[in-house]
Amino acid sequence: MLGVLLLPGVLRAFLPALIGRSSLAMSVLALLLAVQEETDSFAQGGLATAAFGIATALSAPWRARAIDRFGQRRALMAMASGQAAGFLALALLTDGEQDAAPWLLLALSAGSGLTAPPLGAAMRVIWASLTRAGEERKRAFSVDAMAEEFLFLSGPVIVGSVIGATSPPVGLGVSAATVLLGTAAMVSSPASGELRGSGQDVVRGGRPLRRPGFGRVLLVLLGTGTVLGAVDVVAPAIAAQHDAASAAGWLLAAFSAGSALGGLLYGRLNLRSGIGTRLLALSIGMGTVTVGVSWTTSLGFFAAGLALIGLFLAPSLVTGYLIADAVAPEGGRTEASTWINTALNLGASLASAGAGIVVDRSGAGFALLLAGLVPLALALATPCARLRTIATKATIATADAGPG
Known part of the structure; x- marks a missing residue:
């Protein structure tokens, strides 16, 4: 089944996509602990992660439409840049030197969710462009799903270790770096570059x-x-x-x-x-x-x-x-x-x-x-x-x- 990874162009897109997708697996814990430490309230930390999650889920179809219209390179890089900026702003506001208002932390959390690049969906479109429909594509999607499970298994452990050795804001910084660098490497692949979008909002x-x-x-x-x-x-x-x-x-x-x-x-x-x-x-x-x-x-x-x-x-x-x-x-x-x-x-x-x-x-x-x-x-x-x-x-x- 893992043979699909050896298809031409797959690893060049898939590996950086996994790096970018690991940000989501790490960011929720980092966000929760950073806001909790800044406000001394787990309730505020929970609200921040809820705002992030709800904004991510509800805006996902519209972000996907932007990718179908403008292409992966333009749309995904704009989203990744926006989310990375949101994480970095939250890291600066929760570093202990600032006295951030809770509403501002909630707003930035929601903004980070609104701009989350749907790298999983984008990668599945790449899979569809590189595989034959039928059993080969089923194997490709299965490998993708397995890898995603591994990310959500290892992501919290990795960021938890980083936070334990440093601080929650550093964990947010790591999330910002992974989403930005992973997305940039993914969209620079030939397979992603060929998906240029329709140029108009017509399906x-x-x-x-x-x-x-x-x-x-x-x-x-x-x-x-x-x-x-x-x-x-x-x-x-x-x-x-x-x-x-x-x-x-x-x-x-x-x-x-x-x-x-x-x-x-x-x-x-x-x-x-x-x-x-x-x-x-x-x-x-x-x-x-x-x-x-x-x-x-x-x-x-x-x-x-x-x-x-x-x-x-x-x-x-x-x-x-x-x-x-x-x-x-x-x-x-x-x-x-x-x-x-x-x-x-x-x-x-x-x-x-x-x-x-x-x-x-x-x-x-x-x-x-x-x-x-x-x-x-x-x-x-x-x-x-x-x-x-x-x-x-x-x-x-x-x-x-x-x-x-």
């Missing part, structure tokens, strides 16, 4: 959201995001219940490791089922396993259960990316791919907020149980006929299309 065939059935794909992935967001809250709560707060990181690592393994296995399997059927099966499987794990009381079994839940995450995303790539209208590939992430992140954000309330009132197990019921309900409630329509188009496209 033939209508916007991705107007494609028949695409909204239902996003609805299914919203349920997948619900489980992701709940796990982020429930894992630390379960660890605290066992008087092992330090185990929270290992529990989340087990979830990420399961997702990475799922992406590896999914990329190697030669599945004959329709791509829409796969998406529904993955959602139902994830929900069923989550409900089962919610009854687990042993910390060790809970860690193993999280790894099992994680097995469904990367394959669900890869399937969503394949559908988005296959049915995206001309000039709207980046936007279509970004909507997949937006659906997942929106579900995760809503679940994180709701899970915290449920954990306080009814316990961590009940919160995970409710989260597992959501993908089951959304998958079963999704009109299969419409989903099959878009899935059939995606299957035909991935089977019959020539080189990307």
Whole structure:
């Protein structure tokens, strides 16, 4: 499966893209600790990261449209420069020498999110241009998903070590450097340079959201995001219940490791089922396993259960990316791919907020149980006929299309 990395032009774009994407994996922790240290309030730090995350998610489709219109080099460099400037401004305001107003820190946090370059979506467009539709592209997207899981596993560890040795503002500086340098190196690659954009805000065939059935794909992935967001809250709560707060990181690592393994296995399997059927099966499987794990009381079994839940995450995303790539209208590939992430992140954000309330009132197990019921309900409630329509188009496209 890793053979896709040896295709001409891949590593020249993929490696710097990973450097740039690592910024997102590091910046949330750095932002939280920097604002908390400056204001002496975890509540303010939480608000800052919430402002960053919400701004990133809600503005993602419009940033993707800018890339499809103006090309990767112009649009991504402008965004990366804006985000790096925001991180550096926050670093200066939280270095202990300034007395920054909380509203200013929130505004800069939101601004940093608004200008976040969607490097993952941009890289998937590059993958599509360098691979043949079908199994080769599925393997490429699986490798990409595995690498992203590794980034979110290692990123907090790296920036945490940097902050421990220096200070939170330095962590923000590292995030600024990685997003700027990684983006600059990625867009300087020939594969990225060839994606010059349409030059106008016109997408033939209508916007991705107007494609028949695409909204239902996003609805299914919203349920997948619900489980992701709940796990982020429930894992630390379960660890605290066992008087092992330090185990929270290992529990989340087990979830990420399961997702990475799922992406590896999914990329190697030669599945004959329709791509829409796969998406529904993955959602139902994830929900069923989550409900089962919610009854687990042993910390060790809970860690193993999280790894099992994680097995469904990367394959669900890869399937969503394949559908988005296959049915995206001309000039709207980046936007279509970004909507997949937006659906997942929106579900995760809503679940994180709701899970915290449920954990306080009814316990961590009940919160995970409710989260597992959501993908089951959304998958079963999704009109299969419409989903099959878009899935059939995606299957035909991935089977019959020539080189990307």
